Amino acid sequence: MALRKIVEVGDECLNKVCRPVTEFNPHLHQLLDDMAETLTEARGAGLAAPQVGVLRRACLVMDEETEEYLELINPEIIDQRGEQTGLEGCLSVPNKWGIVTRPAWVRVRAQDRDGAWFEVEGTGMNARCFCHEIEHLDGHLYTEHIDHFLSEDELREYLEAEEEE
Numbered sequence: 001m002a003l004r005k006i007v008e009v010g011d012e013c014l015n016k017v018c019r020p021v022t023e024f025n026p027h028l029h030q031l032l033d034d035m036a037e038t039l040t041e042a043r044g045a046g047l048a049a050p051q052v053g054v055l056r057r058a059c060l061v062m063d064e065e066t067e068e069y070l071e072l073i074n075p076e077i078i079d080q081r082g083e084q085t086g087l088e089g090c091l092s093v094p095n096k097w098g099i100v101t102r103p104a105w106v107r108v109r110a111q112d113r114d115g116a117w118f119e120v121e122g123t124g125m126n127a128r129c130f131c132h133e134i135e136h137l138d139g140h141l142y143t144e145h146i147d148h149f150l151s152e153d154e155l156r157e158y159l160e161a162e163e164e165e
Contacts, residue, residue, distance in 0.1 A: 001030075001037045004052035009093045009141065013050050018057045018137045021073045024115040028058070028073070032113055035060050036069050044091045046129040048136035051092050059133035064125045072120075075110035075134050077103075084124070087150075087158060088132065088142045097155050098146030102131045 007013060021028060031054060039047040039060055048059040060069045082104030089097045106127045109119050122130050132142055143149075150158065 001033045003041055004034050004038045006038065006042060006047075006051050006091050007053055009143070011053075011092075013053055013055060014092055014136070014141060015139045016050065016055055017139050018048075018050055018055045020057050021111070024073070024111070024113060028056075029113055031056070031058065032060070032071050039069065042091050045125065046133040047091065048133045050136055050139075057137045059137065061122075061126065061129040061133055070120060071113055072108065072110040072130075072133070073112065073115075075108050075130070075137070077106050077130065077134060078109045078119070079107040080127075081105045084128065086128065087155075087162075088128065088146075090132070090142055092136075093141065093143060096143075097150045098142065098148065099150070099158075100128075100142050100145045102128045106130050108134070 035047050035052060038052060046059060046061040049056045057074045059072050059075065061072065063070050080103035083101055084104045085099060085101040087097055088100040104127060105123045107119055107121045108130050109117065111117055
């Protein structure tokens with residue numbers, strides 16, 4: 001395994017639509033393993049292949065309950081319900097935060113590292129991460145959903161209010 005460089009906003013690969021994964025081979029497994037190591041090092045909640053400069057439909061999301069990475073190859077959201085609004089950031093937009101509205105519940109259909117199809121559901125942070133990472137695969141960033149980046153004071157106030165709840 002190896003750490004990969006996380007590309008940041010301004011890099012053109014973050015604005016491109018990724019190609020589907022068609023070969024489930026050691027090259028893909030290496031990419032997924034490298035992404036897991038990179039995500040662990042960065043202490044993030046999710047990471048998409050274009051964030052490490054690879055234009056393929058693959059991403060990882062930290063499962064909030066098991067604290068293990070879910071590998072999603074060629075993922076698509078097949079159902080969604082409700083609404084949640086909350087704080088969001090991105091490893092490719094370092095030290096910036098905004099408020100984003102996402103579905104409260106989503107169901108995702110994806111393939112695993114060997115090509116087998118499966119479905120997974122998520123609520124709360126998991127639903128938020130599924131949406132965020134899958135958007136990366138279509139060349140979009142969470143910044144398209146915010147009206148402004150939070151200032152340090154706004155961020156502190158938001159986090160304090162969350163703790164009180």
